[in-house]
Amino acid sequence: MESLKNYFLSNPSTSQVLLYAGIILSLWLIEAIVLGTSWKDKWKHTLTNTLFIGTALPVQLFMTIFVLIIASWGAAHSWGLLFVLPYAKSYFTKYFIGFILLDFCEYLYHVIMHKVKPFWNLHLVHHSDLQLDVSTTVREHPAETFLRMCFLMLWVFLLGASFGVLLLRQTLQTVANITSHTKFRLPAKANQIISLIFITPNLHHVHHHYQLPYTDRNYGDVLSIWDRLFNTFHQDLPVSEITYGIDTHMDPKANASFLSILKIPFLTRNK
Template sequence: MKEWLLSHEPLIRLGCFAAVLATMAAWELLAPRRAQAIGRRRRWPSNLGIVVVDTLALRLVFPTAAVGLAMVAEARGWGLFGAVSAPYWLAVIVSVVVLDFVIYLQHVLFHAVPGLWRLHRMHHADLEFDTTTGLRFHPVEILLSMGLKLAAVAALGAPAVAVLVFEVLLNATSLFNHGNVRLPAAVDRWLRWIVVTPEMHRVHHSVIRNETNSNFGFNLPWWDRLLGTYRAQPAAGHLGMIIGIEQFRDPVELRLDRMLLQPLRGPASTYPVNRDPRGGPG
């Protein structure tokens, strides 16, 4: 099974991505949580187009992705699990959880450092919130994130299967927790103890700064609860909250070329963590 999974890694990742994206897109049509003033035709070409740009950038800079590095690390005995004897199943579980924590810390860092916020704010500058918002990351941010992920994989000596599972989960949960979908309140209250839900993550896309700087988790919700960055609900409610940031409110900024140039434009001092204790809108 392990050999089959690793030999079919690209197909598995692409198949899971396409299946989750199609499922979320259909769910949003059938049961949307919020009415959207700016529809899919205006936003989706750029949000999907950035995936192509990001993928090309990754292939160019990192020909060997995280799973490939994990296979090398396993073969050469690198990292923690190369030095410590542990059951394979335990190494897989621990690796997935630790990698998720690394991504949480990275996300906080991209909010805390103004230079990194310049890159990350493109994700927040979407004027609506739906499953394609979970794909909207600047290619330089994606490259930095991959570099950090590769370092974590090598340091852990994470099993290649664990890295594949983590990559699939991260992509799937990002599409899920950015979904403009309705969940029964009772289901959401229960589910957000296990995984980051759309209701939980939507708060993170509020225009209000102290809401933007909360709920950083993408997959596991525990880090926000344990480290004090959890916020249960937006102050204005999910139907009343404003999505985005104040700097890029013109819909023309939704164009792909404008998105790519956003890190070079305007100040980067209004949103980063703890920059304004009042936490008002930017």
């Protein structure tokens, strides 16, 4: 157990990838078996989304180096908001408050991606998936991956987030992102309770409904409290009322072609 812990701490990027892959594969199999999805259709859909790993993962891994450099510099110079808060050296401030602030930053990033037109043209690649399932998690344009990591570098610089809180944050974010995209939904009562604090699959399914105002609801990443505070929260939509995708890009043929999806931001930039 100790050797496993040491490996996880000394190889954060590799550990994240392994965790990511393990959870996605497990949920993918459960979706296929329990929900009785056609294996042929699921393989075809998953293959299209999985190809994005090949374009986004190298960008993510490369830019993680700079995130860690910034975190190390901040720690060495006691730079960032977390260093000027009361009890800055306490675990409570470093990890709990650090996690809360990073989660708020991720909420802010998500809102920006929806509200700034050039950024939305990139982000709608993720929203254009007409069959939301766990593989949708990896459907991200490589240019958005680059942009997302640039924002993360900015947040780490401003907050002075340590390596430890980044590791905690990224681990919980990995689990939250994957589970929120699964086809499975929580029972209404359970969703009502859990969603008081956390983003659930039910909440994120609303966010992937193809029309406004639902596309602009439930931006939260791990915590739902930001949506409640800033009036972007929507409790739930019945499954029968949800249509996945984005209303400007509902062509099944275009959304099934990896190359066509990659071109979306450039074909829509002047629209």
